[in-house]
Amino acid sequence: MESRELLSYLPKVDVLLNDINIISIKDVSRNIVLESVRETIDEYRKKILSGELKSFEYEDIVNDVLIKVKKKSSMHLKRVINATGTVLHTNLGRAVLSKSAIDAVINAASRYSNLEFDLEKGVRGSRYSHVEELICKITGAEAAMVVNNNAAAVMLVLSTLSKGKEAIVSRGQLVEIGGSFRVPAVMEQSGARLVEVGTTNRTHLYDYENAINDNTGVILKVHQSNYKILGFTEEVSIEDLMQLGKKYDIPVVEDIGSGVFIDMVKYGLTYEPTVQESIKKGIDVVTFSGDKMLGGPQAGIIAGKKKYIDKMKKNQLTRALRIDKMTLAALEATLRLYLDESTAINEIIVLRMLTLDIETLRKSAQKLSKMLKSRLKDFCEVEIIKEFSQVGGGAMPLENLETYVVAIKPLNMSLEKMDYLLRSLDVPIIGRIYKDRMLFDVRTLFEEEYKIIADSLYKISQE
Numbered sequence: 001m002e003s004r005e006l007l008s009y010l011p012k013v014d015v016l017l018n019d020i021n022i023i024s025i026k027d028v029s030r031n032i033v034l035e036s037v038r039e040t041i042d043e044y045r046k047k048i049l050s051g052e053l054k055s056f057e058y059e060d061i062v063n064d065v066l067i068k069v070k071k072k073s074s075m076h077l078k079r080v081i082n083a084t085g086t087v088l089h090t091n092l093g094r095a096v097l098s099k100s101a102i103d104a105v106i107n108a109a110s111r112y113s114n115l116e117f118d119l120e121k122g123v124r125g126s127r128y129s130h131v132e133e134l135i136c137k138i139t140g141a142e143a144a145m146v147v148n149n150n151a152a153a154v155m156l157v158l159s160t161l162s163k164g165k166e167a168i169v170s171r172g173q174l175v176e177i178g179g180s181f182r183v184p185a186v187m188e189q190s191g192a193r194l195v196e197v198g199t200t201n202r203t204h205l206y207d208y209e210n211a212i213n214d215n216t217g218v219i220l221k222v223h224q225s226n227y228k229i230l231g232f233t234e235e236v237s238i239e240d241l242m243q244l245g246k247k248y249d250i251p252v253v254e255d256i257g258s259g260v261f262i263d264m265v266k267y268g269l270t271y272e273p274t275v276q277e278s279i280k281k282g283i284d285v286v287t288f289s290g291d292k293m294l295g296g297p298q299a300g301i302i303a304g305k306k307k308y309i310d311k312m313k314k315n316q317l318t319r320a321l322r323i324d325k326m327t328l329a330a331l332e333a334t335l336r337l338y339l340d341e342s343t344a345i346n347e348i349i350v351l352r353m354l355t356l357d358i359e360t361l362r363k364s365a366q367k368l369s370k371m372l373k374s375r376l377k378d379f380c381e382v383e384i385i386k387e388f389s390q391v392g393g394g395a396m397p398l399e400n401l402e403t404y405v406v407a408i409k410p411l412n413m414s415l416e417k418m419d420y421l422l423r424s425l426d427v428p429i430i431g432r433i434y435k436d437r438m439l440f441d442v443r444t445l446f447e448e449e450y451k452i453i454a455d456s457l458y459k460i461s462q463e
């Protein structure tokens with residue numbers, strides 16, 4: 001058919017607006033419906049004119065309008081099912097909050113709060129007062145404050161202690177995290193001048209000492225979160241750096257990355273330095289994230305000696321980096337859980353997922369696999385495979401957590417197509433493609449999600 005003739009078959013806006021399926025759309029403003037109708041007709045017209053579209057059915061247009069209306073009227077930021085097995089998946093929002101943290105957010109958001117009001121004295125209070133004592137109690141630090149995230153924390157610390165001065169850092173610690181956070185770039189933004197010492201694999205105490213001069217602001221140690229240098233390596237310990245700092249009266253700052261409060265070795269994970277250890281070794285200032293191993297909301301926590309923390313609280317930059325009240329509420333509730341270790345392990349979702357034992361995981365995989373098998377007989381092969389989950393979030397890069405995954409292999413559909421359809425669902429499901437299978441790692445799944453996965457795959461199999 002010629003494109004001009006095809007164009008003449010395009011329905012008019014009014015016709016579509018009066019279509020029974022489109023009239024029946026509920027709870028959506030008519031503006032959105034009208035806009036969707038117009039845009040859909042326009043898209044068809046363009047495709048016809050470019051020759052891309054050679055024929056169409058009236059029903060196709062109605063369907064596309066319905067899809068567009070749904071997309072325009074639903075939240076863009078939505079819940080997804082994380083079946084990847086990566087517990088701290090930065091692209092999927094890192095830590096899932098505990099029940100008490102969620103309650104605290106709702107409480108802080110729905111009514112007024114004493115965010116910056118001292119209820120005892122009836123005067124203006126400090127935003128940090130809600131968490132400072134808790135952080136000090138848990139970590140042993142003298143003082144603490146919180147900002148938007150750890151990148152902001154590092155920036156504030158350097159801006160306060162080393163603006164216009166030099167900050168000494170080992171070449172082995174010039175890390176980039178997830179493309180957007182490079183330690184050297186953040187340092188530059190803070191106004192500190194970076195002085196790199198040592199080599200990628202070895203930095204000695206004398207490398208630091210040789211770099212010290214009258215214009216040195218801080219000595220910075222950065223935790224190599226997402227990679228490890230193995231083999232012929234040497235890093236200077238916090239104790240030695242502290243001695244050096246004392247000798248020249250220069251503060252020593254550590255960006256520890258993931259804020260671990262509990263020694264996870266007890267729970268079968270690899271050693272990751274805890275915040276308490278750094279404080280105990282006398283570090284002047286330590287910074288870490290709220291939404292990595294700590295398992296709370298996105299936040300940057302700064303803990304250490306009072307004289308330095310006080311300076312940071314007065315820095316004007318603090319106003320730009322300040323933490324929001326909902327985040328603060330979630331953080332306080334999360335920190336409270338740490339007052340009892342077993343409560344923390346059981347209720348902080350990140351810690352619970354990381355410490356799941358293999359037998360529990362095996363049973364969960366069996367349960368999911370059974371549900372999938374009974375619903376998807378001719379659609380795919382379903383099997384259970386022993387695999388590995390990842391911690392993610394720049395913590396424990398070498399940790400391979402044993403897990404069980406349910407692997408499915410579609411019989412009459414490509415994996416790419418299935419992956420696309422899973423991502424297009426109302427509640428998108430993000431799995432992991434491995435060879436010719438799609439893996440669903442039960443470690444990062446919630447039990448109520450098994451049914452959603454089974455129903456969704458069934459729906460896809462009927463398409």
Ligand SMILES: *Cc1c(COP(=O)(O)O)cnc(C)c1O
Nearest residue numbers: 149150151223225257258289394
């Ligand atoms: C993750 C990480 C950061 C960035 O933390 P955000 O909270 O994501 O800003 C900074 N430093 C190190 C060492 C990290 O691992």
